[in-house]
Amino acid sequence: MTTRQRRSRLPRSGDRARAPWCPILLTVAATLMIVSVGHVAATEVVDPDVALAFGALIAFGELARMMMPGNREVAPISTAAALGYAMLLDVEGRPAAHGALQVVAVMALGMIAGALPHLAVNRPPQAAAMARRLLTGALVAFAYRPLADVLWASTDHGRPGGQWWLVLAAMVVFAAVALVADMLVAAVLRAERMRTAPRVAVRDELRITGPLAAAVGTSGALLALASHGMGLVALLVFAAPLLVTQVAFRKYAGIRATYLQTVRALARVPEVGGYVDHGHSRRVSRLAVAVGRELGMCEAELLELEYAALMHDIGQLSLADPIPGGATVFAEPAQARRIAELGAEVIRKTGVLDRVAEIVRLQCDPPGPEVPPASRIIKVANAYDDLVGASADRNRSAAALERLRAGSGEEYDPVVVEAMAAVVARRRRR
Amino acid sequence: MRELPWPAKVYIVVLVTAAAALIGRDLVVGGGVAGGLDWPDWRTLIVLALLFLVCESAPTLLNIEQTAVSVSFSAALAAVVLVGPLGAALVGAVAVLSVRPGLPPVKRLFNGAQFAICGYAAGVVYRLAGGPDGLPVERFADLLVPYAAAAAVFVPLNILLIGVMLRLASVVRRDQVQLRDTARFLVSYLGYASFGLLIVGLWASVQSLAAVLVLVPVFIARWAFGQYRAQERSYEATMAALCQAVETKDYYTRGHCTRVSKAATMIAEEIGMGPRRLRAIRYAGMLHDVGKLGVPTKVLQKEGPLTEEEYAAIQLHPMRGLEIVKGIDFLDEAFAGIMHHHERHDGRGYPMGLAGDEIPEFARIIAVADAFDSMTSDRSYRRAKPVEVALEELRKNAGTQFDPVMVDAFVAAVRRRGWDPPVRPPAPPTGQPQTVMKDHDDPTTPIQVAAER
Numbered sequence: 046m047t048t049r050q051r052r053s054r055l056p057r058s059g060d061r062a063r064a065p066w067c068p069i070l071l072t073v074a075a076t077l078m079i080v081s082v083g084h085v086a087a088t089e090v091v092d093p094d095v096a097l098a099f100g101a102l103i104a105f106g107e108l109a110r111m112m113m114p115g116n117r118e119v120a121p122i123s124t125a126a127a128l129g130y131a132m133l134l135d136v137e138g139r140p141a142a143h144g145a146l147q148v149v150a151v152m153a154l155g156m157i158a159g160a161l162p163h164l165a166v167n168r169p170p171q172a173a174a175m176a177r178r179l180l181t182g183a184l185v186a187f188a189y190r191p192l193a194d195v196l197w198a199s200t201d202h203g204r205p206g207g208q209w210w211l212v213l214a215a216m217v218v219f220a221a222v223a224l225v226a227d228m229l230v231a232a233v234l235r236a237e238r239m240r241t242a243p244r245v246a247v248r249d250e251l252r253i254t255g256p257l258a259a260a261v262g263t264s265g266a267l268l269a270l271a272s273h274g275m276g277l278v279a280l281l282v283f284a285a286p287l288l289v290t291q292v293a294f295r296k297y298a299g300i301r302a303t304y305l306q307t308v309r310a311l312a313r314v315p316e317v318g319g320y321v322d323h324g325h326s327r328r329v330s331r332l333a334v335a336v337g338r339e340l341g342m343c344e345a346e347l348l349e350l351e352y353a354a355l356m357h358d359i360g361q362l363s364l365a366d367p368i369p370g371g372a373t374v375f376a377e378p379a380q381a382r383r384i385a386e387l388g389a390e391v392i393r394k395t396g397v398l399d400r401v402a403e404i405v406r407l408q409c410d411p412p413g414p415e416v417p418p419a420s421r422i423i424k425v426a427n428a429y430d431d432l433v434g435a436s437a438d439r440n441r442s443a444a445a446l447e448r449l450r451a452g453s454g455e456e457y458d459p460v461v462v463e464a465m466a467a468v469v470a471r472r473r474r475r
Numbered sequence: 476m477r478e479l480p481w482p483a484k485v486y487i488v489v490l491v492t493a494a495a496a497l498i499g500r501d502l503v504v505g506g507g508v509a510g511g512l513d514w515p516d517w518r519t520l521i522v523l524a525l526l527f528l529v530c531e532s533a534p535t536l537l538n539i540e541q542t543a544v545s546v547s548f549s550a551a552l553a554a555v556v557l558v559g560p561l562g563a564a565l566v567g568a569v570a571v572l573s574v575r576p577g578l579p580p581v582k583r584l585f586n587g588a589q590f591a592i593c594g595y596a597a598g599v600v601y602r603l604a605g606g607p608d609g610l611p612v613e614r615f616a617d618l619l620v621p622y623a624a625a626a627a628v629f630v631p632l633n634i635l636l637i638g639v640m641l642r643l644a645s646v647v648r649r650d651q652v653q654l655r656d657t658a659r660f661l662v663s664y665l666g667y668a669s670f671g672l673l674i675v676g677l678w679a680s681v682q683s684l685a686a687v688l689v690l691v692p693v694f695i696a697r698w699a700f701g702q703y704r705a706q707e708r709s710y711e712a713t714m715a716a717l718c719q720a721v722e723t724k725d726y727y728t729r730g731h732c733t734r735v736s737k738a739a740t741m742i743a744e745e746i747g748m749g750p751r752r753l754r755a756i757r758y759a760g761m762l763h764d765v766g767k768l769g770v771p772t773k774v775l776q777k778e779g780p781l782t783e784e785e786y787a788a789i790q791l792h793p794m795r796g797l798e799i800v801k802g803i804d805f806l807d808e809a810f811a812g813i814m815h816h817h818e819r820h821d822g823r824g825y826p827m828g829l830a831g832d833e834i835p836e837f838a839r840i841i842a843v844a845d846a847f848d849s850m851t852s853d854r855s856y857r858r859a860k861p862v863e864v865a866l867e868e869l870r871k872n873a874g875t876q877f878d879p880v881m882v883d884a885f886v887a888a889v890r891r892r893g894w895d896p897p898v899r900p901p902a903p904p905t906g907q908p909q910t911v912m913k914d915h916d917d918p919t920t921p922i923q924v925a926a927e928r
Contacts, residue, residue, distance in 0.1 A: 137615060200680070209680045260695040267677065267688055274679030275615045275672075282676065285669040290692050293699035299804075300703055304710045306803040311717040311765065313799055318768035362720045362768070394716040397709040 074176035081149035091143040098277045100155040102126035107159025114301045118174035121261045122287045127152045127182035128265025132216050137276035138203050148186035181227040189219050220262035242341040249344040260290050312355035320361040330354035333426040339464040350419040353404035360388030381409045412458040421458040483643035487585050494591040501561040516558045524569045526550040526686040532574040551594045552671030555625050560598025567594035589636040593629050601625040626668040736760030738844035745884035759809035763816050763841050766796025789915050790825040812837025819876045839878040849916035851896040
């Protein structure tokens with residue numbers, strides 16, 4: 046089967062405004078929320094003080110939600126509190142008798158309360174992320190609450206000298222399963238929305254949110270365990286380490302975002318200098334990332350690809366007499382190669398982006414075993430943008446693709462050219 | 476290691492003796508306020524000591540390097556509740572064994588002694604405040620006030636003992652320890668104190684495993700901070716490399732952005748800016764001239780006076796710079812600094828002609844740093860000025876071109892910390908066309924504009 050055939054069989058799901066899994070998720074979450082709140086309203090709230098305390102911590106966590114790289118909304122404190130409430134056995138020796146539905150109701154109300162201030166300043170939460178948080182807690186609640194009595198008995202009803210190993214093991218297992226399930230759902234949603242290969246999406250999700258999830262899961266178990274010895278004071282005391290963890294991750298996500306913004310901004314320098322067509326580097330990077338995703342690159346690779354694509358013309362700055370238009374398909378191969386080498390030299394000076402420098406260095410080379418996929422993608426995307434530019438003309442785009450296909454094999458990697466044809470076709474339909 | 480002054484040596488000997496005396500007396504005599512230790516206590520003690528050791532061996536990145544505080548503090552405070560003053564002192568004394576390669580024995584001894592004394596003192600205060608003796612407690616809330624009292628003694632005593640040491644060893648001067656740092660210090664101490672309480676609370680159910688469990692989120696947080704630091708370093712390196720790429724156009728201004736960034740940071744530190752703004756001005760200084768690429772090379776290379784039109788192109792470069800960087804999520808002040816760094820105190824600068832206090836603080840700082848680096852670097856039309864001469868020039872223009880406050884701050888900063896002017900570049904390779912004939916940053920040779928005819 047040729048590449049073209051394989052690509053043409055790609056599902057046309059990109060046409061749909063929204064992925065099918067997302068509405069299902071939202072519906073399940075909403076139903077669960079209504080049922081649980083209705084149930085609690087109809088019956089009596091068990092241990093209202095405990096419910097209120099955990100609900101408040103969940104609301105606080107929701108208020109302090111944050112973004113992880115890749116526009117992933119998380120609320121670690123809220124999730125940890127929800128897990129803690131779902132897995133609670135006792136509060137200072139007083140057994141916790143609340144059921145799973147009450148856990149879900151407390152979570153739902155706490156999350157809504159925490160989201161309201163954000164809504165007031167017009168920063169709505171990501172509905173899917175919020176639904177996932179609710180379902181993660183619900184999953185643990187429905188699995189663990191029925192076992193609560195048995196587990197409580199296994200600790201000799203909390204008397205001194207009782208064994209807590211079984212409880213601890215149960216907590217760790219349930220929290221881990223729920224969090225992994227959550228990551229899988231997140232990966233499926235992302236794969237659907239961004240058109241990432243599902244396997245790659247799962248790996249990305251584990252790599253990016255895995256460590257935070259581990260911290261959240263442990264904190265949830267600790268919260269439930271600490272309530273035995275400390276009572277509700279545990280929630281207050283817990284706020285500190287959870288906040289530290291959250292601050293650490295927030296800073297990390299922040300610098301990642303600034304990094305990307307800065308590279309995007311500085312990549313425009315050759316454009317402002319008039320050496321390169323306006324908006325060229327941004328368009329090339331967008332196209333290259335879409336193609337990379339189409340070809341199943343993971344997020345770490347995509348980030349390198351994006352950096353390299355943004356900076357592919359940076360070598361222009363080192364030339365005494367810049368080539369008008371940059372390293373275009375129209376430029377002399379030797380000239381284009383010189384820009385690539387100079388650009389790679391600039392990037393290598395950072396001392397940290399060696400792989401990006403290598404991608405930029407090889408961006409003009411015809412496909413060969415030593416040329417990384419990212420370089421091949423940039424070569425194709427760059428050529429396409431040189432031919433089409435900011436124009437939305439169908440004929441021009443078709444002609445450009447035809448020209449690239451003609452050079453396919455010799456000049457351009459055929460797999461990349463076809464992947465780009467698929468990306469361009471999808472864009473046009475939109 | 477540098478030889479310690481004799482008062483510092485005496486101080487260490489006194490502390491070590493005191494710690495040994497406290498522990499020795501309780502171990503031998505037993506009873507008293509401290510109370511003895513029996514076997515289960517020893518078991519708890521060993522776990523806590525191990526926890527303390529692990530944490531002490533991995534000082535957190537959360538704090539100022541000089542006085543690396545670590546989570547070990549939490550373990551010591553937990554020991555206060557779980558095993559009493561003697562136990563806390565013993566746990567603290569374990570600091571002697573911490574696995575930190577390159578830590579000199581004197582420092583180890585000092586650390587062990589001071590932690591032991593702090594632990595003991597906190598333990599005694601805890602008992603005096605009516606803290607329940609070990610676990611389980613009737614009501615956990617009863618434990619809170621004595622625990623807070625213990626933490627309240629541990630923290631200041633710890634700071635005091637370390638502070639005296641640093642002073643005696645003259646590592647820090649008084650003015651280097653700022654109020655803001657102390658405040659941050661106290662906040663993190665408070666966080667660690669609550670962590671200790673957590674260990675105590677968990678001890679009731681999972682006992683020694685509490686120590687391990689508590690470490691999981693801590694180490695994940697530490698890992699995240701490590702990632703953050705790595706990204707930040709990588710980010711700054713990338714920004715510097717890209718800014719330098721912009722400068723390669725001009726043989727003589729290489730490294731200008733990095734040096735302006737450094738000088739601007741020196742001024743900002745001198746006038747007491749907080750860490751967030753310091754970082755912002757570091758970035759703003761680095762990026763202040765990115766708009767220069769928008770100025771046509773022929774204008775920069777032109778000999779003789781410029782036409783109004785050409786001068787206008789130069790005057791536009793701060794706006795161009797702003798246009799480039801505006802998509803970055805910086806503090807607004809950083810943008811203002813980039814846009815207005817060529818304003819003059821007397822209002823005759825560009826692009827807006829702001830004067831005095833109308834000019835944003837960042838811009839007033841960058842203006843001084845910018846002009847100073849220009850004067851102390853070689854130019855094709857003149858040699859670099861010595862630092863002293865350049866400072867004199869800044870002072871002369873204070874009040875007209877520059878904000879006197881910033882000039883004074885910079886002069887003071889250079890007096891104290893010195894300044895490394897750029898190494899004189901070798902003569903540019905012949906035939907290289909990119910020697911710019913004028914420097915828009917140089918206050919001593921203002922750009923001449925020909926009158927329109």
